[in-house]
Amino acid sequence: MSDLQLKDPSLLVEAAYVAGAWVEATDENAINVTNPATGAVIGRVPNLGAAETDAAIEAAAEAMKAWAQRTAKDRAQVLRRWHDLMMEHQDDLGTILTAEQGKPLAEAKGEIAYSASFLEWFSEEARRAYGDITPGHAPDKRLLTLKQPIGVVAAITPWNFPSAMITRKAGPAFAAGCAMVLKPAIQTPLSATALALLGERAGLPKGLFSVVTGSAGAIGGALTSSKTVRKLTFTGSTEIGALLYEQCAPTIKKLGLELGGNAPFIVFDDADVDAAVEGAVIAKFRNNGQTCVCANRIYVQAGVYDEFAEKLAAKVATLATGNGFDEGITFGPLIDDAAVAKVKEHVEDATSKGASVALGGEAHDLGGLFYQPTILTDVTSDMLVTIEETFGPVAPLFKFDKESEAVEAANDTDFGLASYFYSRDLARVWRVSEALDFGMVGVNTGLISTAEAPFGGVKMSGLGREGSRYGLEDFMETKYVCMGGIDEA
Ligand SMILES: NC(=O)c1ccc[n+]([C@@H]2O[C@H](COP(=O)([O-])OP(=O)(O)OC[C@H]3O[C@@H](n4cnc5c(N)ncnc54)[C@H](O)[C@@H]3O)[C@@H](O)[C@H]2O)c1
Numbered sequence: 001m002s003d004l005q006l007k008d009p010s011l012l013v014e015a016a017y018v019a020g021a022w023v024e025a026t027d028e029n030a031i032n033v034t035n036p037a038t039g040a041v042i043g044r045v046p047n048l049g050a051a052e053t054d055a056a057i058e059a060a061a062e063a064m065k066a067w068a069q070r071t072a073k074d075r076a077q078v079l080r081r082w083h084d085l086m087m088e089h090q091d092d093l094g095t096i097l098t099a100e101q102g103k104p105l106a107e108a109k110g111e112i113a114y115s116a117s118f119l120e121w122f123s124e125e126a127r128r129a130y131g132d133i134t135p136g137h138a139p140d141k142r143l144l145t146l147k148q149p150i151g152v153v154a155a156i157t158p159w160n161f162p163s164a165m166i167t168r169k170a171g172p173a174f175a176a177g178c179a180m181v182l183k184p185a186i187q188t189p190l191s192a193t194a195l196a197l198l199g200e201r202a203g204l205p206k207g208l209f210s211v212v213t214g215s216a217g218a219i220g221g222a223l224t225s226s227k228t229v230r231k232l233t234f235t236g237s238t239e240i241g242a243l244l245y246e247q248c249a250p251t252i253k254k255l256g257l258e259l260g261g262n263a264p265f266i267v268f269d270d271a272d273v274d275a276a277v278e279g280a281v282i283a284k285f286r287n288n289g290q291t292c293v294c295a296n297r298i299y300v301q302a303g304v305y306d307e308f309a310e311k312l313a314a315k316v317a318t319l320a321t322g323n324g325f326d327e328g329i330t331f332g333p334l335i336d337d338a339a340v341a342k343v344k345e346h347v348e349d350a351t352s353k354g355a356s357v358a359l360g361g362e363a364h365d366l367g368g369l370f371y372q373p374t375i376l377t378d379v380t381s382d383m384l385v386t387i388e389e390t391f392g393p394v395a396p397l398f399k400f401d402k403e404s405e406a407v408e409a410a411n412d413t414d415f416g417l418a419s420y421f422y423s424r425d426l427a428r429v430w431r432v433s434e435a436l437d438f439g440m441v442g443v444n445t446g447l448i449s450t451a452e453a454p455f456g457g458v459k460m461s462g463l464g465r466e467g468s469r470y471g472l473e474d475f476m477e478t479k480y481v482c483m484g485g486i487d488e489a
């Protein structure tokens, strides 16, 4: 159906992957996948539900028995092969990702490398799930601590990073010896099915990994109510995360929640303003503002406010909006009409309450899901852009005088995922890094995400960490073995 120019057309998999079998869409149950830049249908997947999810869970439990018994080195080699296949097919995977999500092709290929890096990282971490032998409390006792895979894992992922949000979970899950049943976002399922195909080619045993496409409520209900599923790992909005948290309570699942954000970006008088502008462009406008760690509020100290605002507007004005497959495009479309409506609402609310438009401020001339990159000045704390996650290309600038004022404003949110600030005062860097109530702090940088670091938030931004040496722990249980009777007969 699709006219995507792929070197390996088999990577466009218009099918779900359930219990080791490919389940193609029929005309009766097909869900079309559309390109947000053009509205064109690029493929379709089946609308599956609870029955297929239950079959996937059962197959996962069975496949995990042998997988968990394989050596960590053996599991690591499969993950490494999966990484290598992703990088071998980086161009095609990037093309599929741009077609279904909209981000510019270079950015999509960058996500594929980022996504593959989690498989590489956890292929190495797999062999370091160390236990302990603790000096006993009695002569005849030896105290052992074992790390074992938690069991069948359910994963639910968002549309904004259709590949990386999957491998950030699949990497540690399979490294630990678990099995996984994934429900990808229905807007971007083809990145997920391509990943499953490459996982199968890399040697993941049939049934260990399923990708169930279709009804979020039905699939989610089956995943959260199953006693066989021992962990739910979810990336998405705080609203849905809270719902799933509640649904998991009756079966006492371990939870990993990567939720919404409202990141502050603070520029102090002592900052390198040019570096801060560069960092703000990345932190605010990456993926057209559709990342959970995007700068949502930009606080600039009075001494550099005008310089920063002018330089930011001048820089953003040089960047182009359009179809992610076209040359020289920095900003793609938003994902859907609701996203455009939210951006419009935030801009109109801000200007109605006194904000000024320094750049953009309207739907793009291209129409459809395109919106002008926008910079607002004279923003105040009563505006929606301060309180809610905009999830679009809107940079609201706030002016402040004192350090304490900026930190207090930055922390005045229910969210606590990412935060950023620019300063060249070492004492201030320590004070502000410690005072910001967020899971992650970027100091003099607007790009912090990497497989080596613990990614996650506090407050209503979620639970747990993904990536880093901490990420494997979230997919393991700690077992205590008390060895007795060791004293001499
Ligand atoms: N913290 C992070 O790492 C991170 C990363 C990316 C996105 N996000 C957040 O995700 C949001 C945007 O992504 P989104 O629009 O896809 O979020 P979303 O919560 O609407 O959807 C996320 C996933 O949940 C599924 N879902 C929706 N309702 C469900 C239900 N009742 N039962 C089961 N599954 C259900 C969706 O189909 C999708 O697969 C933003 O708030 C963003 O901040 C967070």
Ligand SMILES: O=C[C@H](O)CS(=O)(=O)O
Pocket: 160, 161, 290, 291, 292, 293, 449
């Ligand atoms: O949307 C948030 C993702 O986690 C993107 S990234 O990890 O910051 O690239």
